Amino acid sequence: MDKRFDIIIVGGGLNGATLALGLARLGLRSLVIDAQSQSAQMDGSFDGRSYAMALTSVRLMQSLGLWDALADQAQPMLDIKVFDGNLTNGPSPFHMHFDHTEIEEGPMGHMVEDRHLRPVLHNAVADQNLITYLSQTRVVSQSIDDMLASVTCDNGMTYQAQLIIGADGRSSQTAQRAGIKRTGWQYPQTALVCAIEHDLPHHGTAYQYFLPPGPLAILPLRGNRSSIVWSETPRQADTILSLSDDDFLDILRPRFGSFLGDIRLAGKRFSYPLGISMTKTYISDRLALVGDAAHGVHPIAGQGLNAGLRDIAALCDVIDQARTRGEDFASINVLTRYQEWRRFDNQSLGLATDFFNKLFSNDNPVLRLGRTVGMGVINASPTMRRGFIREAAGLTGELPRWMQ
Numbered sequence: 001m002d003k004r005f006d007i008i009i010v011g012g013g014l015n016g017a018t019l020a021l022g023l024a025r026l027g028l029r030s031l032v033i034d035a036q037s038q039s040a041q042m043d044g045s046f047d048g049r050s051y052a053m054a055l056t057s058v059r060l061m062q063s064l065g066l067w068d069a070l071a072d073q074a075q076p077m078l079d080i081k082v083f084d085g086n087l088t089n090g091p092s093p094f095h096m097h098f099d100h101t102e103i104e105e106g107p108m109g110h111m112v113e114d115r116h117l118r119p120v121l122h123n124a125v126a127d128q129n130l131i132t133y134l135s136q137t138r139v140v141s142q143s144i145d146d147m148l149a150s151v152t153c154d155n156g157m158t159y160q161a162q163l164i165i166g167a168d169g170r171s172s173q174t175a176q177r178a179g180i181k182r183t184g185w186q187y188p189q190t191a192l193v194c195a196i197e198h199d200l201p202h203h204g205t206a207y208q209y210f211l212p213p214g215p216l217a218i219l220p221l222r223g224n225r226s227s228i229v230w231s232e233t234p235r236q237a238d239t240i241l242s243l244s245d246d247d248f249l250d251i252l253r254p255r256f257g258s259f260l261g262d263i264r265l266a267g268k269r270f271s272y273p274l275g276i277s278m279t280k281t282y283i284s285d286r287l288a289l290v291g292d293a294a295h296g297v298h299p300i301a302g303q304g305l306n307a308g309l310r311d312i313a314a315l316c317d318v319i320d321q322a323r324t325r326g327e328d329f330a331s332i333n334v335l336t337r338y339q340e341w342r343r344f345d346n347q348s349l350g351l352a353t354d355f356f357n358k359l360f361s362n363d364n365p366v367l368r369l370g371r372t373v374g375m376g377v378i379n380a381s382p383t384m385r386r387g388f389i390r391e392a393a394g395l396t397g398e399l400p401r402w403m404q
């Protein structure tokens with residue numbers, strides 16, 4: 001196996017795999033190193049996880065030639081309805097309704113199940129000659145000199161490239177080894193995640209209920225199924241998770257409501273402790289961070305993966321332009337352009353998700369009144385509604401070429 005590449009990507013999750021495919025489109029040879037087995041990444045068994053992929057993330061998949069393999073299984077998101085509520089009185093009559101027909105571009109996004117997305121990405125990686133994928137291997141050290149970056153793995157091998165990119169998730173050791181500091185905190189919330197079958201059609205509508213312990217999102221999947229992301233206090237989440245499927249559904253039903261008829265579990269249940277984690281910088285000498293390695297946010301807006309995919313599209317643009325101009329694409333000047341493009345957007349997303357989570361995850365009557373009035377005002381204003389829809393679709397700000 002070669003020991004020299006253009007770029008080494010540490011982490012072959014959703015972001016690392018997509019990045020390698022983007023770099024291959026630019027003609028760059030990459031080595032992707034991941035601790036897990038690739039067969040686990042390609043495993044198409046149903047694990048209940050799904051992603052709300054914004055319109056611009058779908059465009060990236062189209063630009064990379066991946067969307068045809070995903071489209072048949074993806075559910076367009078046509079409407080989003082947001083309610084404030086509590087378990088005693090149910091949803092407030094004031095709610096926000098975002099309808100995709102208010103913008104010209106089409107559905108705000110698509111719901112894509114992890115069991116479909118991950119194999120499509122990893123099959124494309126396996127078919128691409130410019131990508132070498134090293135699975136079940138951990139990077140244990142890295143070093144940088146003037147012209148070259150090196151990583152050493154737990155298989156004892158050392159590999160070299162012009163640039164290292166950390167796509168190794170929220171506890172990125174690539175960032176740690178580079179001395180990049182993180183800031184963040186855990187929320188007193190755990191997300192319970194599963195898929196539900198229901199009797200009635202959802203008509204492509206996503207529902208978000210803000211309940212005192214945290215949000216409950218009901219997101220449309222293909223057929224009469226929806227993905228649930230349900231936040232509870234960690235203790236309550238542990239108790240709910242330990243229940244039988246029937247008892248779990250008995251707790252979910254009063255929160256879910258009966259608008260989709262009777263509900264049943266459609267797969268396993270998962271839990272994720274929720275937190276926010278942002279690095280102080282995304283770059284260092286011959287090193288850049290993308291996705292959760294740079295910024296992990298609360299899933300309240302379903303934007304974490306979308307933000308990572310936007311990092312990737314932006315970084316590929318920056319690298320491509322640098323090569324066209326004859327610059328060293330791994331130089332700090334070039335990487336600074338990537339950081340300036342993405343860091344402010346991601347920090348704003350992190351602050352907004354933190355603010356909305358704190359504003360809505362409580363039963364304070366004064367805040368409840370403020371929320372009711374605020375939601376009424378937004379819902380009555382076509383300009384504000386369109387602004388929210390464009391934000392959910394990822395259409396705001398400077399769009400990378402593959403997302404235009």
Ligand SMILES: Cc1cc2nc3c(=O)[nH]c(=O)nc-3n(C[C@H](O)[C@H](O)[C@H](O)COP(=O)(O)OP(=O)(O)OC[C@H]3O[C@@H](n4cnc5c(N)ncnc54)[C@H](O)[C@@H]3O)c2cc1C
Binds near residue numbers: 034036138139290
């Ligand atoms: C409950 C929940 C719901 C969500 N819903 C949405 C949604 O609807 N829409 C959306 O856009 N986002 C959503 N997200 C966010 C999204 O899941 C993440 O942003 C995304 O999965 C991050 O992918 P990643 O590839 O950056 O990191 P990860 O998925 O963490 O991948 C990191 C990879 O690096 C590898 N690795 C780590 N350390 C090493 C090492 N030392 N050597 C080699 N390999 C290593 C790991 O094996 C792993 O494969 C949600 C998140 C949660 C928790």
